[in-house]
Amino acid sequence: MLKMLFKMLCNCGSVEHVAGEVRRSSLQLYRGFQGPGLLFCCNIDMAATALFKALRCVRSRAAAAGALRLFCSGFPQTVRVLYDGECPICVKEINFLRLVQKKAGKVDFVDISAAEYDGSRHGGVSYEMAMEEMTVIDENNKVHRGVSAFAVMYKAVGLGWLARFITLPLIRPLMDRSYIVFARNRLKWTGRDKCTTGRCAK
Known part of the structure; x- marks a missing residue:
């Protein structure tokens, strides 16, 4: 399921767009899971947050886009x-x-x-x-x-x-x-x- 989520995110394009999709998707998952599933959702949110904090540290938008493409290369898209x-x-x-x-x-x-x-x-x-x-x-x-x-x-x-x-x-x-x-x-x-x-x- 985590792989499916990131495949969807990697289709979004810009870093800003992906950031918004992460928040919306993690919130939907949070609402849909109970018990152990909450830990799964929290892990997604923390991993995504760490990813985008790292991308914000990149000096240029072109470099950030390149970093995003590198990350997404491991997730085949539709x-x-x-x-x-x-x-x-x-x-x-x-x-x-x-x-x-x-x-x-x-x-x-x-x-x-x-x-x-x-x-x-x-x-x-x-x-x-x-x-x-x-x-x-x-x-x-x-x-x-x-x-x-x-x-x-x-x-x-x-x-x-x-x-x-x-x-x-x-x-x-x-x-x-x-x-x-x-x-x-x-x-x-x-x-x-x-x-x-x-x-x-x-």
Whole structure:
């Protein structure tokens, strides 16, 4: 359970955000446990407090972020699928994948068109970068783009056979070429061909 908690915290991004999540999570755990469970919650709170006190001693925010990434490297994160919530075709596929997902919570679907989207919390992938082509961040925070991103996404939701199919030596080149065509024309085909900068709402 402690590992699950820190996995969630490591997805939060900034040190300040993580600090707030620690307080909220430890309070919820405290309310949910009785007897010996209280000691467990106190240990979480003390460990988290010590971690963030140490991070505050780091001179720069960049160094603090680096320290946080180092700490979080031992906790594999969920797969994050970045998608354009203003793209009807994309949304239909995401809704389908949510239905077929075999392990609830293993995949986070992140809408890049949301006003609160922050690329610094998602592998440094900006809105503009994510709009260029399909982007998925795996459990080890590695960024995958294009057909490789689809393969990671399909495998994560339980469609491993489809992931293997689109990466077959004879199929992959065709998939790459087809996706390039789609990526270049996606905005046009969804009625947003005049969108060049900023949020591309239809």
